[in-house]
Amino acid sequence: MRLFGLIGYPLSHSFSKEYFTKKFEIEKLTNCRYENFPIASIAEIKNILHNKLELVGLNVTIPYKQQVISYLHHASPVVQVIGACNCIHLKNGQLHGHNTDVIGFKKSLEKYLQPHHTKALILGSGGVSKAVEYVLSKLNIRFQVVSRNPDNTQLNYRLLSKSIIQEHLLLINTTPLGTFPNTEDAPEIPYELLTPNHYLFDVVYNPPSTKFLKMGQEKGAKTQNGLEMLQIQADESWKIWNEID
Numbered sequence: 001m002r003l004f005g006l007i008g009y010p011l012s013h014s015f016s017k018e019y020f021t022k023k024f025e026i027e028k029l030t031n032c033r034y035e036n037f038p039i040a041s042i043a044e045i046k047n048i049l050h051n052k053l054e055l056v057g058l059n060v061t062i063p064y065k066q067q068v069i070s071y072l073h074h075a076s077p078v079v080q081v082i083g084a085c086n087c088i089h090l091k092n093g094q095l096h097g098h099n100t101d102v103i104g105f106k107k108s109l110e111k112y113l114q115p116h117h118t119k120a121l122i123l124g125s126g127g128v129s130k131a132v133e134y135v136l137s138k139l140n141i142r143f144q145v146v147s148r149n150p151d152n153t154q155l156n157y158r159l160l161s162k163s164i165i166q167e168h169l170l171l172i173n174t175t176p177l178g179t180f181p182n183t184e185d186a187p188e189i190p191y192e193l194l195t196p197n198h199y200l201f202d203v204v205y206n207p208p209s210t211k212f213l214k215m216g217q218e219k220g221a222k223t224q225n226g227l228e229m230l231q232i233q234a235d236e237s238w239k240i241w242n243e244i245d
Contacts, residue, residue, distance in 0.1 A: 003054040004034045004241065007045060007068070008061035011038040013180060013206055015230050016059050023238075042067040049090075057241035058088040059234075062176060065127025072097040082130040087237045098240050101131035104233030109135065109172075109201055112222045117170040117199055121146055123187045124175035125154060128203050132172055141170065146187075157188045165193040171216075173202045178210035186211035196220035205230055 006016045020034035037048050042064045049055065060068050065084040069075060072085065073094035079085045085097035120136055120143040122129050129145060136143045144164075145154045155164075177185040194200075200216035205227040213223040 001054050002032045002056045003052055004032065004057045004059075005037050005048070005052075005055065006034075006059045006061060007037045007039055007042075007048065008064060009038050009040055011036045011061070014061075015205065015227075016061075016234060019231070019234050020238075039064075042071070045071055049095075055090055057090065057237065059237055060086045060088065062126065062128075066130075069097065071095060078102055078134065082134045084127040084130040086127070086131075086233065087240055089240050089243070098237075099131055100233040100236035100240070101128060101229070102134055103236050104229040104231075105131055105203075106135045106138070107232050108224060108226075108229040110139075111228075112199055112224055113139075113170075114199070116197060118142065119168045120144075120170035120172060121155075121160075121164070121168045121189075123171065123173045123189070125150075126174060129174040132174055144168065146189075160189055162190070162193055165190055166195075169195075169198050171198060171200050173200070173204065173210075173212050176204065178202070178207075178212050179204050180206045183207055184211060186215065191215040191219065194219035194221050196222075198222070200224070202226055203229060 006014055014036050017034050017036050024032045065086050068085050075097045078099045079097045085099055087098040087100045089096040118141060120141050122132050122143050122145045125145050125147040146157055147154045150156050173187055175187060177187055194216055198221035200213055200221050200223045202210050202212050203226040204210050205225050208225055216223050
């Protein structure tokens with residue numbers, strides 16, 4: 001049996017388990033299974049590795065994309081650059097870390113990207129935001145990170161003025177705000193300043209249209225949720241787990 005799984009906390013509404021279980025059924029991969037491993041501390045990964053010897057691959061979600069790096073034996077160049085890992089391949093007893101959020105976000109973002117989307121606001125400073133920063137840099141899109149607890153390179157939500165919103169026409173929510181069941185939550189930005197030239201991307205996929213996206217839609221902005229990004233990153237994880245050396 002080839003075992004795959006997801007580590008994070010909490011995992012009450014996991015996309016990955018449903019996606020891969022369905023994939024295994026459709027493709028008749030009877031020797032494959034996917035499990036959720038909700039762990040309250042990243043240190044518990046040791047127990048999983050010790051008890052699940054058939055484990056081939058792991059996905060990593062909030063809040064461990066950065067914390068898991070210290071447990072890797074090998075980190076891909078992307079993981080080394082951005083400091084976040086969401087995919088682990090177990091080979092010969094060693095953990096090889098990758099980041100498939102990068103390609104998932106890039107492919108999904110580009111679908112509605114327009115030439116005037118030259119500056120972006122990244123809402124949130126967690127593990128997903130690192131992948132977003134990396135992609136925007138590769139696309140030559142200048143960005144500012146907005147955080148509730150900003151460092152000296154970031155903006156506080158309270159400082160989002162009219163000029164900043166008018167200048168930054170791409171807004172990307174990398175926080176879990178708005179995720180079911182807390183669907184009335186949303187990043188605290190001045191939504192009244194949004195225009196049809198804005199593009200709002202939300203990494204949240206459940207519900208399909210978060211409050212963040214709905215308030216953008218009311219102003220005529222283009223919107224995209226995180227479902228396609230998740231699907232792409234899952235498929236990329238599967239490719240990595242089945243690589244032949």
